[in-house]
Amino acid sequence: GAGVSQSPSNKVTEKGKDVELRCDPISGHTALYWYRQSLGQGLEFLIYFQGNSAPDKSGLPSDRFSAERTGGSVSTLTIQRTQQEDSAVYLCASSILRTSGRMNEQFFGPGTRLTVL
Amino acid sequence: DAKTTQPTSMDCAEGRAANLPCNHSTISGNEYVYWYRQIHSQGPQYIIHGLKNNETNEMASLIITEDRKSSTLILPHATLRDTAVYYCIVRAPAGATNKLIFGTGTLLAVQP
Numbered sequence: 001g002a003g004v005s006q007s008p009s010n011k012v013t014e015k016g017k018d019v020e021l022r023c024d025p026i027s028g029h030t031a032l033y034w035y036r037q038s039l040g041q042g043l044e045f046l047i048y049f050q051g052n053s054a055p056d057k058s059g060l061p062s063d064r065f066s067a068e069r070t071g072g073s074v075s076t077l078t079i080q081r082t083q084q085e086d087s088a089v090y091l092c093a094s095s096i097l098r099t100s101g102r103m104n105e106q107f108f109g110p111g112t113r114l115t116v117l
Numbered sequence: 118d119a120k121t122t123q124p125t126s127m128d129c130a131e132g133r134a135a136n137l138p139c140n141h142s143t144i145s146g147n148e149y150v151y152w153y154r155q156i157h158s159q160g161p162q163y164i165i166h167g168l169k170n171n172e173t174n175e176m177a178s179l180i181i182t183e184d185r186k187s188s189t190l191i192l193p194h195a196t197l198r199d200t201a202v203y204y205c206i207v208r209a210p211a212g213a214t215n216k217l218i219f220g221t222g223t224l225l226a227v228q229p
Contacts, residue, residue: 004160031215042204043161043219056216091160095215105151106217108160 002026004109006092012115013082021077021112025094032075033095033106034067038088046090049075050097082116089113121205126224129199135192137223139205142186148209150181152190153217154201161204161219164190195227 005024013019025032034046045059049069060066064082069075079086093106122140129135141150151166165172165179167188172179178191192199204222208215 033216035217035219042221043217045216045218048216050215059216093160097215104215105163105166106161106215108162111160 004092004094004107006090006109006112008112009110010113010115012117014117015084016081018078018080019082019114021079021090021114023075023077023092023094023109025073025075025092026107027073028096029094029107030072030097031095031104031106032069033093034075034077035091035093036088037091037111043091046077079114082114084116087114087116121207121220123203123205123220123223125221126226128226128228129192129195131197131227131229132194135195135199135225135227137190137192137203137205137225138187139190140187141205141207144185144207145209148207150179150185150188151206151208151217152177152179153204153206153219154199155204155222156198156201164203192225195225197227197229199225200227201225 007022030051032049035043037043047067048056064080067077089111091108091111093108095104095106149166149168152164153161155161165174165177167179167181181188202222202224204219206217
């Protein structure tokens with residue numbers, strides 16, 4: 001079946017512009033996550049959506065970053081007034097929430113490479 | 118979440134077993150050990166997880182010590198396609214969030 005998809009795959013923008021990154025999770029997955037990975041660095045958690053619960057925004061680096069998840073499916077990560085330090089690969093992941101208490105494997109998309117000039 | 122320690126890099130000959138260690142000496146009783154890997158220019162990929170028993174699937178085996186303070190991921194017959202950064206993550210099962218906290222991982226280079 002289809003995996004997590006993200007668009008665009010690459011985005012080049014100028015400093016100060018706003019950008020929107022899209023994530024289509026695996027159908028039926030109730031949890032959706034955004035991470036980012038700067039060049040040569042590990043993955044950094046940004047935000048987590050689970051069903052109708054309030055999202056966990058604890059990883060968002062500044063108020064220029066926001067995310068929505070409409071209809072419990074597609075999610076959009078928006079970065080306003082982009083800065084050069086926002087350049088990174090932005091990764092989306094989704095998972096099922098099982099009731100057994102096990103943490104559930106996350107399925108990652110290919111990422112969006114954002115370059116801010 | 119418990120902190121993990123992994124070697125920065127390792128080499129392995131193609132066709133041989135790759136044994137990747139992970140130390141998690143502060144792991145709590147309800148925390149699982151998860152392994153993900155990230156091949157260059159791709160998103161991370163789930164490999165395996167375990168609580169206290171050894172686990173095996175089609176990709177790898179996970180050996181967890183009896184005191185659970187360390188574990189080893191084993192790729193039985195490494196191929197060139199297994200070259201990747203391998204992340205060991207320790208996480209409690211259920212909570213307010215299921216975010217993964219990635220460390221720096223181990224870069225496994227499989228040599229021909």
